[in-house]
Amino acid sequence: MTGDTGPGGGTAAEAIRRYAPMVYGPTALYSLGQGAILPLLPIIAQELGADLATAALVTAMIVVGQLCGNLPAGWLVSRLGxxxxxxxxxxxxxxxxxxxxxxxxxxxxxxxxxxxxxxAAAFALARHTFMTTRVPLAYRARSLSLLGGSFRLGAFTGPFVSAGLLALFGREQASIWFFGACLVLVGLLVTFGPDPEQKAAQAARAERAAARESIDHDSAPSEDTGEAVTGSIPITERIGMFGTIWRHRAVLSRLGVAAASLSFLRASRPALLPLWGLSIGLDSSSIALIVGIAGALEFALFYASGQVMDRFGRLWASVPSLLLMGGAMIAMSFTHDLPSAAMWFGVFALVIAVGNGLSSGILLTLGADVAPKQNPAAFLGAWRTLTDAGGALSPLIVSALTALVSLSAGTAVIGAVGLLGAIGFIRWVPRFVPSPRRD
Structure with a gap:
């Protein structure tokens, strides 16, 4: 971590250390518990009599719940904090x-x-809103990339935890108990632990007091002339959830849709890569090895994404990410029937992993960049609904294209969506997103 100084004299390293115990810690703990139950939900569903399609639907209900919960969570955060x-x-x-x-x-x-x-939607939106309002633009991307990395930590390590619990206890319900224990710890931490909101507010009050003292020293006291004060007194306008969405419809319908394309591309990977491996004749262990190495690579890059965005701008992480993932999928679609298809599958899986690693925290950062300073929770609820909708549609599109045309054609179409998303970012990021160097 660098010592880049943001407004108020703080540095990125200081901000990350300040928020680590009460922001990143609970987030990683929550995602770890959730990541431990996700691989076992289809098995639990099948034990209750579900077929394969119904078991997949049970797992998908977490994504559906997140999609449905974003707007109510925005309202709740704006009211309760x-x-x-x-x-x-x-x-x-x-x-x-x-x-x-x-x-x-x-x-x-x-x-x-x-x-x-x-x-999960309420939890994620609360952390996103806090980081949006408290972290200066100069090192916002690094802080939010770490937040995104905290979420990814659960997805990466959760399956290993569930495998260990299954080997130890022999029952899938052990992972559910583990998730419950994680939730209890998270609840205790956020309820009784040091409140980062109060710490940030105290730091802001100290900065304002220091600024007032500096002004008092530099300026002479003014006399009261008895004349009426002209000018308006600033007030905070509350326009509600749907009023906020309507007011910011331009950025949501343009940059928000481009962001949804990135979410669409990301969410296609867990369904697409195993299907591709099976279709070219690889066994399960080979597919798991390739996907596992790719997952480790993308997890290792999550902080690099924040560094790139803070130092060079948002486009330098978002556009290469979409070009790498989209281009790799299009190129892979032409290798299905080649004798070296297995080799190309490994190569393109790693390229896609690099692209996805570079995208860590991008959606969080862009949402924070364009959110209104007053009451950002309502806007972020709409922003997250758009991006989650892109992710929720992706597995359905992969399935439909594979059934109607072919897996190769479906892969190429998904890659093309990534290239269109890159064009959208190039067009709309400079218009709507402030440069971190101007903070």
Whole structure:
């Protein structure tokens, strides 16, 4: 971490150390617990009598819950604040955990998974809003890339935890208990631990007091002439959730759609890569090895993305990310029937991993960049709804294109969406996003 100085004299390293115990810690803990149950949800669903399609739907209910929960979470954060929203999300998530443990019917399991998805949206939006309002633009991308890395940590390490618990206890429900324990710890941390909101507010008050003292020293006291004061007194306007969306419809319909294309491309990987490996005749262990190495590579790059965005601008991470992922998918679509298809699969899986690693924190950072300074939670709820919708549509599009045309054609179409998204970023980022060097 560098010592870049932002407004107020703080540095990126100081901000990250300040927020690590109460922002990144709970986020990593929550995502670790969620990552531990995701691989086992289809197995639990099948034990309750689900077929393959229904089991996949049970797992998808977390994504559906997140998609449906973003707008209500924005309203809740704007009313209660980040800390109380996270506490409430932890408590309600425990209700979902209890439903999972006690469910004897697929409908109960599906509803419980949906509830956890709703709470995941509230948790993520609360942290996103806090970082948007508290972290200066000069090192915002690095801080939010670490937040994105904290979410990725669970997705990367959670399956290893669930495998260990399964080997130790022999039951899938052990991972659900583990997630419940993580939620209890998260709830205790955010409720009773040091409040980063208060720390940030105290630092801001100290800076304002120092600025006032400096002004008092430099300027002479003015006399009261008895004349009426002209000019308006600034007030904070509250326009509500849908008023905020309507006011910022230009950025949401342009940059927001481009951001959704990145989310679309990202979400296609978990479905596309295993399918491609199977279609070219690789066994399960080979596919798992290639996908695992690619996952480790993209996880290792998450902080580099923030460095690039803060030093050179948002385009220098977002556009190469989309070009690498989209170009690799288009190129891979032409290798299916080649004798060296397995070799090319490994090469392009790694290229896609590099592109995805460079995109860590981009959606969080761009959302924070264009969010209004007053009441950003409502805007971020709409922003996250758009990006989550892109991610939710991706597996459905992969499945539909594979069934209607072919896997190669579907892969090429998804890659083309990435190239169109890169054009959208080039067009709209300079218009809507401030440069970090001008903060």
């Amino acid at each position: 980040e800390r109380y929203t996270m506490t409430a999300a932890s408590v309600v998530s425990l209700v979902g955990i209890a439903g999972m443990l006690l469910s004897r019917h697929l409908g109960v399991l599906m509803a419980s998974t949906f509830v956890i998805g709703l709470c």
